[in-house]
Amino acid sequence: MKSLLLLPFLALALRANAQEPKPLRAGIIGLDTSHVLAFTKTLNEGPKKPEDAAKVAGVKMVAAYPQGSKDIEGSTKRVPEYTEKVKALGVEIVESVDDLVKRVDVVFLESNDGRVHFEQLKPVLAAGKPVFIDKPIAGSLADTIRILDAAKAAKVPLFCSSSLRFGKATQAVRGGSIGKVKSAETFSPMSLEATHPDLYWYGVHGCESLFTVMGTGCQSVKRGTTPDGKVEVVGTWEGGRTGIFRQENGQDRKGYGGKAIGEKGESPIGSYDGYDVLLFEIVKMFRTGVAPVSAEETLELYAFMEAADESKRRGGAEVTLKEVIAKARAEVAAKP
Numbered sequence: 001m002k003s004l005l006l007l008p009f010l011a012l013a014l015r016a017n018a019q020e021p022k023p024l025r026a027g028i029i030g031l032d033t034s035h036v037l038a039f040t041k042t043l044n045e046g047p048k049k050p051e052d053a054a055k056v057a058g059v060k061m062v063a064a065y066p067q068g069s070k071d072i073e074g075s076t077k078r079v080p081e082y083t084e085k086v087k088a089l090g091v092e093i094v095e096s097v098d099d100l101v102k103r104v105d106v107v108f109l110e111s112n113d114g115r116v117h118f119e120q121l122k123p124v125l126a127a128g129k130p131v132f133i134d135k136p137i138a139g140s141l142a143d144t145i146r147i148l149d150a151a152k153a154a155k156v157p158l159f160c161s162s163s164l165r166f167g168k169a170t171q172a173v174r175g176g177s178i179g180k181v182k183s184a185e186t187f188s189p190m191s192l193e194a195t196h197p198d199l200y201w202y203g204v205h206g207c208e209s210l211f212t213v214m215g216t217g218c219q220s221v222k223r224g225t226t227p228d229g230k231v232e233v234v235g236t237w238e239g240g241r242t243g244i245f246r247q248e249n250g251q252d253r254k255g256y257g258g259k260a261i262g263e264k265g266e267s268p269i270g271s272y273d274g275y276d277v278l279l280f281e282i283v284k285m286f287r288t289g290v291a292p293v294s295a296e297e298t299l300e301l302y303a304f305m306e307a308a309d310e311s312k313r314r315g316g317a318e319v320t321l322k323e324v325i326a327k328a329r330a331e332v333a334a335k336p
Contacts, residue, residue: 032110
């Protein structure tokens, strides 16, 4: 009789255990960006908002391989400080990427230098570990293609994104709050790094917000300057839709922002809403295997930014995305 009385309690316990997410051990490659501290603090200490705890439940950052960029001073000088800070958060420091993938279930590829991503990614894909790649996905459009093709061949869940993509207002517009977007403009800081295409290093933030609301279908790009002398990139989408990225100027375009105009009105877009909004999407992909950003949209975004450089080289001439993608694919074919 006692055993029968215990059955309801046993059923409740089993149901509770079934609802607990499977523990995931996460690892970092590259300790040369502040993003690693933000992600590790949230995973190992909890989100700023207690109500968000369930979104990262069961995931802990347990190991890190420090090497990021080998020659970008702004990155390399951060490694000692960030190494000590993540160790204080309970993260084990390992000697190689191979060592890392043996200790973890999922990977954050955080090296600030996009040029090292493809080589660092190879052991991760070989081990079949889902991976998030922080922006920029690569240091060239050819490497962007190599990475996306390799992930597809390995059937490993992967995506790259700026946190700006998941800003609340930007996502609302992507979800249809103002209907089909007819035009949009965004702005963000745009510091340069000589080893990368101009927009890859930091302008990617504003460009990512632009693509979030415009979607795929960009056909051509023209690069020029604003009346106040800042960079302006105008993209033409199919159907005559227009998307514009401008470098912020600290005045009427300060920080991150923009506006979208749709069939049902207009809305602000492009705000920075912190890193947690991105982290929640990363964890969701780790658990579901479904990337929130398609490879097609990622390729088009980086082709847009490469076309902007090509337009600059041609004195502001219009450049098609089809052309720069074909050139990059030829480079990949010549040297896989």
